[in-house]
Amino acid sequence: MVAVVYTEDLELYAELYRVLRNAGWKVSWKEGKGVALADLGHLPWGQVWVWRTPFGLRAYEPKALRFLTRRDDPKTLPQGLLGRGGFCLSPGEARALAHLGGVEGALEGLNRDQRRFFLKRIRLKFGLPEPLLQALARHQVEVAGLQDHLQRLARPEAEPFLHVPGQEDLQGQRPLEAAPVA
CATH class of the missing domain: 3.40.50 (Rossmann fold)
Known part of the structure; x- marks a missing residue:
């Protein structure tokens, strides 16, 4: 080797x-x-x-x-x-590292305490000062090929004009009336 x-x-x-x-x-x-x-x-x-x-x-x-x-x-x-x-790294730690690397929405879906927990674990595991950790995280995003997905990672997106059966009254087309009877 x-x-x-x-x-x-x-x-x-x-x-x-x-x-x-x-x-x-x-x-x-x-x-x-x-x-x-x-x-x-x-x-x-x-x-x-x-x-x-x-x-x-x-x-x-x-x-x-x-x-x-x-x-x-x-x-x-x-x-x-x-x-x-x-x-x-755990999946939460990987998301925290992506967040430090500039991937917006990487920590979406986690509450504030979970975000703090994973960010603290990343800082402890790498043991680097903040500027070096951020440089490493930015390069991690490049290595992982996420630079094209910086705005879209971990964000569930709904299709526009999504039709949900039985929810026609809630689509904003008509004034809100009684719920449909199934």
């Missing part, structure tokens, strides 16, 4: 190199073919986004909405890259 690392942070590269090399991976810096790992400054180039935390290293795969490391332990990254381990 080959990993290509896109970063300017040499300490991050050294840590990724050490962990992946010990697991039998070949690692290159900004050139070659393989699994692309990018830091937060190089999001467009990465299949997996990696950043340092006070407790270690966190890796996130945007296409699968999945974290690849457990408890920020860098030693769990090789297993996560192979599809073993890690954890996915």
